[in-house]
Amino acid sequence: MKVKRSSGKGSTIRDIAQALGVCTATVSNALNGRMDKVSASLAADIRRKADEMGYVKDLTAASLSGFKSHLVDLIIAGSFIPATKDDTWDINPFYGELIFRLEHEARERGHSLSIYTGHEEQCVSPAAARRSDAIVALGITNEQSLARLRRRTGKVIVLDSYFGTREAVVVRTDEEKGAALATERLVQRGCKKLAFVGHGITEFPQNIPAIRYRGARKAADAAGVPLAIVEEWTHLAGGKRAAETVLELKVDGVVTSADILAAGLIEGLKTRGVRIPDDIAVTGYDNLSVARMVTPALTTVDQGLDEKVRAICAFITEGQPGDIRVVDPRLVVRESA
Amino acid sequence: MKVKRSSGKGSTIRDIAQALGVCTATVSNALNGRMDKVSASLAADIRRKADEMGYVKDLTAASLSGFKSHLVDLIIAGSFIPATKDDTWDINPFYGELIFRLEHEARERGHSLSIYTGHEEQCVSPAAARRSDAIVALGITNEQSLARLRRRTGKVIVLDSYFGTREAVVVRTDEEKGAALATERLVQRGCKKLAFVGHGITEFPQNIPAIRYRGARKAADAAGVPLAIVEEWTHLAGGKRAAETVLELKVDGVVTSADILAAGLIEGLKTRGVRIPDDIAVTGYDNLSVARMVTPALTTVDQGLDEKVRAICAFITEGQPGDIRVVDPRLVVRESA
C-alpha cells in the first residue's frame, strides 16, 4: 500500500541523496554544516548538487522534526479598531513601527515573524497552535491567556506589561518615569493646570495608559499642580474629541499617553483657534514618526523601542521566565511643549 | 531502538486516542468534523475529551501532513529604511495599514499572516522556505523572485504590480487614473504649473510611483499644464526635502505619489512660510490616516485598500494564475487642494 503524496513542489533531501547515492542523514548533516559528521569533500558535493537542483529546505518539516521552528509570533491584543467612514483605519502607528523593527531584528537572527491582532482570545488561540520558538505578547491582560501560550511555546516574552513577571520574560519601559518627565516639562514651562488624556485610566489600572497616568500624577502632586483625567481611546479620533473637554477644563498643559492622541488633540485645538504651545502646551508619548509630522512638532517621551526590540530578540534565544528588562525613557523636546 | 522525542508540550491526538481506546485516525476525523467518518456520539466523546485534556492541534504537523497550512506570507520588498538619528523609523504608514487590514481579513478566514520586509532577496528566501497556502507580494521587481516563490507555493498574489500577470494573481488599483484624478483637481483649482514628487520615476518605470507619474503626465498634457519631476524617496524626510526644490520650481500645485510624501512636503513648505493651498496646492495618494492628521488635511486619492484586501483573501482560496482585479481609485477632497 504505497501512498505517494508528494506535494510536487521543489526537491527534497531524498532527491539529493538518491542523485548522489548517499543517505538522507548525510545530506541533512552536510546542509546543516555538521562538519564533524561529513567529510569536507562530500559536503561540498552535496551542497553543489543541492544548489543545482534548486533545493530549498522545508522549514515546516524541519520544525516538526527538530527542536527549533525559527518562528516568532507577535500578538498585538486589544488593537482592533473598526474602519471609519473614510475607509481609513485609525490604528496607532506605534504598532506598525514595532512590527517593522521587530521583523527586521528577528530576520537578522533567522526568525520569521507572524502577526496576530484583535481581541485577546482571537489572538491567543491561533498563536498557541503553532510551534513557535517564542511568542511576543503586547496588550495581554489576562493571566489565563499567558498560561495557554506557555503551554505550547515555553518562551513567552511579555512586552509593556506590568504582570506576568514570574511566568514570562518581561520587556518594558519605566512608564511612570517617562510620564513624569513629560509632566515636569510642562510644569517647568509654567503650566498651572494640567490634564491627562488616555484610555482606561481607572478601568484598567494595570494597562500602560493608567501607569503613565500614575507617573504624571506623582509628578503633578510633587509640583502642586492639579491634573484632571480625560478619558479617550488611543487613536487620532480620540485625540480630536478630547479637544473639547480639554477646553472646558481650562487647562494650560496636557499630558497624553500617546503621540497619536497628541496629534489628534492638537489638530482639534488648532481648529478651535488655540495656539500650541502658547495657549496650551501638549506632550506626546512614544516618539513615533508622527511626532515630527504634526505642527507644532511634538515634545514627547522616547520609550526606547529599538533597545526593547533588541532585548526581545536576545531573550528569544537566551531568556528565562523571570528575566526582566526595564528601559529608561528619554524626554525629546520639540515645539509642542 | 525506540527514540522517544516528545516535545512535552500539550497533548496529542494519540493521547486522546489512547485515553478513549480508539485510533488516532478516528480522533483526527472527529476533530475535523468529518461526520461521515465517525458516529455522532463517538465524535462528541472525543471532542469532550479533547477539551478536557486541553488539546490544541499542532498546525505545523497538520500542514506537513495535509495539503493546507493556513499560513499566508506577506512580502513587503524594498521597504527597508534605516533608523534615523531620532531613533524613529521613517516608514510609509501605508504598510502598517496594509498589515492590519490583511491580518484581520485573513484571520477571519482562518489564516495566519507572516511578514517579510526589507530588500527583495532577503524577503523572498525565507518566505519560499515555508509551506504557505499563499504568498502576497508587494514591491517585487524581479521576475526571478516570482519564479522562486511559485516554485514552492503555487499561489502567488502580486499586489500593486504591473508585471507577473501570467504567472500570478494580480490585485491593484488603476494607478494612472488615480493620479489623473489628483492632477485634474489641481488644474480645476486653477494651477498653472505643476510638479510631481515621487521615487524612481525614470529609473523604475514599472514601479508604482512611475505609473502614477504617467497618469499625472497625461492629465497635465491634456490640460496643457507643465509638470516637472521631483525625485524623492517615499517617506516623510523625502517630502520635507522636496520642499526646497518645489519652491525653486515656482509651481503652484504639487501631485505627490504618497500621503506621507505630501505630509512631509507640506511641513517643509509651511516652515518656509508657504500657505497651503493658497500659494501651493498639494495632493496626496493612498488616503491613509495621516491624510487627516496633517494641517491642512490632505486632498488625496483613495486606492480602495479594503476592497483590495478582500480580493486578496478571496484569491487565496480561489484564485488562478492570470486572475486580475483592478480597483477603481476615488478622489477624496479635503483642504490641501
Added chain:
DNA sequence: CTGAAAGCGCTTACAG
C-alpha cells in the same frame, strides 16, 4: 462506522 498503516520532509541518536 472504525482501525491499521503509510506518508509529509526533516533531524537525531545509534550502529557500523
Added chain:
DNA sequence: CTGAAAGCGCTTACAG
C-alpha cells in the same frame, strides 16, 4: 566518516 531507522503529530486513502 557514513548509513539505516525511528520519530515529530498529523491526515488520508484503504481495508475491514
